[in-house]
Amino acid sequence: MGEPLETGRELRNRAIREILRQMEGAEVSSIEFEGPEIAIYVKNPKFILEGEEKVRELAKILKKRVVVRTDPRVRKAKEATLQFLLSLIPEDVNVDPRDIQFDEVLGEVRVLADKPGKLLGRGAALRSQVLAETGWRLEVYRKPPMASKVLDSILRHMTVTSERRRRALMEIGDRIYRDVVVGTRHVRIIGLGSFSEVGRSAILVDTGESKVLLDSGMSPSGTGLDAMPHFWIPEFRVEELDAVIISHAHIDHIASLPLLYKYGYRGPVFITPPTRDIMLLMLADFVELSKREGGEPLYTMKEISQMMTRVITVNYDTVVDVAPDVKLTFVNAGHILGSAMVHLHIGQGLYNILYSADFKYYRLKADRARRLLPPAVEEFHRVEALILEGTYGAKEPQPREKAEEDLVNLANKIVANKGKLLLPVMAVGRGQDMMYVLYNLMKEKKIPEIPVYVDGMIYEVTALYTEYPELLAKPVRDLMMYQGENPFVAPNFVFVNDEDTRQEAINSEGPAIVISTSGMMTGGPVIEYFANFAENENNVLAFVSYQAPGTLARRLAEGEKEVEVPVDGTLKTLKVNMEVTSVEGFTGHATRSELLLFLRHLRPKPRTIILNHGEPSALLSLGKSIKESWQKMGFDAPPEIMMPENAESIRLFPRSQKVKVALDYL
Numbered sequence: 001m002g003e004p005l006e007t008g009r010e011l012r013n014r015a016i017r018e019i020l021r022q023m024e025g026a027e028v029s030s031i032e033f034e035g036p037e038i039a040i041y042v043k044n045p046k047f048i049l050e051g052e053e054k055v056r057e058l059a060k061i062l063k064k065r066v067v068v069r070t071d072p073r074v075r076k077a078k079e080a081t082l083q084f085l086l087s088l089i090p091e092d093v094n095v096d097p098r099d100i101q102f103d104e105v106l107g108e109v110r111v112l113a114d115k116p117g118k119l120l121g122r123g124a125a126l127r128s129q130v131l132a133e134t135g136w137r138l139e140v141y142r143k144p145p146m147a148s149k150v151l152d153s154i155l156r157h158m159t160v161t162s163e164r165r166r167r168a169l170m171e172i173g174d175r176i177y178r179d180v181v182v183g184t185r186h187v188r189i190i191g192l193g194s195f196s197e198v199g200r201s202a203i204l205v206d207t208g209e210s211k212v213l214l215d216s217g218m219s220p221s222g223t224g225l226d227a228m229p230h231f232w233i234p235e236f237r238v239e240e241l242d243a244v245i246i247s248h249a250h251i252d253h254i255a256s257l258p259l260l261y262k263y264g265y266r267g268p269v270f271i272t273p274p275t276r277d278i279m280l281l282m283l284a285d286f287v288e289l290s291k292r293e294g295g296e297p298l299y300t301m302k303e304i305s306q307m308m309t310r311v312i313t314v315n316y317d318t319v320v321d322v323a324p325d326v327k328l329t330f331v332n333a334g335h336i337l338g339s340a341m342v343h344l345h346i347g348q349g350l351y352n353i354l355y356s357a358d359f360k361y362y363r364l365k366a367d368r369a370r371r372l373l374p375p376a377v378e379e380f381h382r383v384e385a386l387i388l389e390g391t392y393g394a395k396e397p398q399p400r401e402k403a404e405e406d407l408v409n410l411a412n413k414i415v416a417n418k419g420k421l422l423l424p425v426m427a428v429g430r431g432q433d434m435m436y437v438l439y440n441l442m443k444e445k446k447i448p449e450i451p452v453y454v455d456g457m458i459y460e461v462t463a464l465y466t467e468y469p470e471l472l473a474k475p476v477r478d479l480m481m482y483q484g485e486n487p488f489v490a491p492n493f494v495f496v497n498d499e500d501t502r503q504e505a506i507n508s509e510g511p512a513i514v515i516s517t518s519g520m521m522t523g524g525p526v527i528e529y530f531a532n533f534a535e536n537e538n539n540v541l542a543f544v545s546y547q548a549p550g551t552l553a554r555r556l557a558e559g560e561k562e563v564e565v566p567v568d569g570t571l572k573t574l575k576v577n578m579e580v581t582s583v584e585g586f587t588g589h590a591t592r593s594e595l596l597l598f599l600r601h602l603r604p605k606p607r608t609i610i611l612n613h614g615e616p617s618a619l620l621s622l623g624k625s626i627k628e629s630w631q632k633m634g635f636d637a638p639p640e641i642m643m644p645e646n647a648e649s650i651r652l653f654p655r656s657q658k659v660k661v662a663l664d665y666l
């Protein structure tokens, strides 16, 4: 049962009182509500380090994220700070002055170093020296082994737009900490997309007081309005939306997001740091692609840039306010880098929703050694309703081990025939998975070290994977962080970034493996490879991920032997003589048995389970299995299971009848 909500004004007054009391000596010059954070600006930089304990205490009392920054007026000029920093860096640490970036909004100076340990060996002493001397807070990061243009452009964008970003954050803060209008009245969930289907994920959560959108995707297989979530239903109005929360950066979860800005949304997007980076890459590519195809792009870089100034990154396991009565926590989902399950805490404990989004779950020790990402989190404080993906709800693909065996056999077949093995993959997730699998299999000598050509956006995304090694599964993290080995830059891996290398991949005499986008063969360089490889029976096309109905990949997987593909702008009919096969078991989604295993280990047990992100037959089959084995899975009572359609609205009721009655009569 929740306590009454504090009004925005009450919170502000209480916060100011507490801050002034706790932070004596800091010379507080202003207190701002920036997005979900309370930012305190001080004129005494020494306080920031000396008063860390007091700030933690303050955050606990206020139940808010609290950050302390120096007042911009007491910060040293950037050029002088740069010179000071360079004078502090030991000679055996390489720092390119271009790798020293200032963030004026955060009052941070970020240094990328090849040996951050050496620089930080002096740890707190160095940081306090810099802070006391310059007023800038020093953050040191490892310089990633692969250069990423995206991250560079994000950092540049942040610097250029820092003042705009700060103003946007303050507007957002005003909205999050507004005076409550009606309070939490109910919890309703309205599927705008991804209900009874895969694609165009978008779920509206409405509490009466606030409206929050979970994901804003587009269907990879639909066209026009059919690809869009049901944004036109009366419950959804851009101007009423408080926040958008993005689970991960796949197109079916992000592609319609800039469109919201085109139609007037000016609120925040909550997102994990890697998802922000991958999202920018994917959306920029999406705009490029639609331009190249001659169509009118749905939105432009202008909307994407508008969106980027309102992006608020949130790390895993950190609670933030996204609306007056909604708190958000992201936890690892294990699906792709940065992917998150979304936990919403509504109305001061009235209701808790867990949105699994796309996730991967496993428990086998043997599996852990071969995976790029750790499995999804299974323990929560409270969960009353679970929105659960069911992509593989009906079908159990073969085990991962068997999938690797199949891949070994296919690779050795093309080695014997001097053929080519073509693996269509999504740029994010499966691309990196397949590189890591091949790296391992070649290291174990199960596959000879033949060239592996990697084409499409996979390079940029892989570079981002190397930016966040701490988020990868332990074995690969250790490999990268402590043994200095990078599984993505093996000598026989060739990243294709020009037409010459692509022609080499296509025309080379010997056997080769080609990993290329897009995974469902709806476009991308994979089409050119396919057009060149299709008619030769020594070649193999192997699908290693999900194919949506209607896509070229699905049609080929289902056995079509004659297809039309665009070659140099005109459609060409191809006879498919190459072997076409599907290797199941590499999926980044929880398989049927993993979905049930996840429910078995999920703590606490939800009372309501809403199934989405699956074809209807898959969801039906999953729902049936949950109903049949809820006892075995450790539920006290059979959970209520729902499989709504898009545009349907579901009202969730608190467990306590008293609360329910109270709400009904408020």
Ligand SMILES: [Zn+2]
Pocket (backbone or CB within 6 Å): 248, 250, 335, 358
């Ligand atoms: Zn996904």
Ligand SMILES: [Zn+2]
Pocket (backbone or CB within 6 Å): 199, 201, 250, 252, 253, 358, 613
């Ligand atoms: Zn998805």
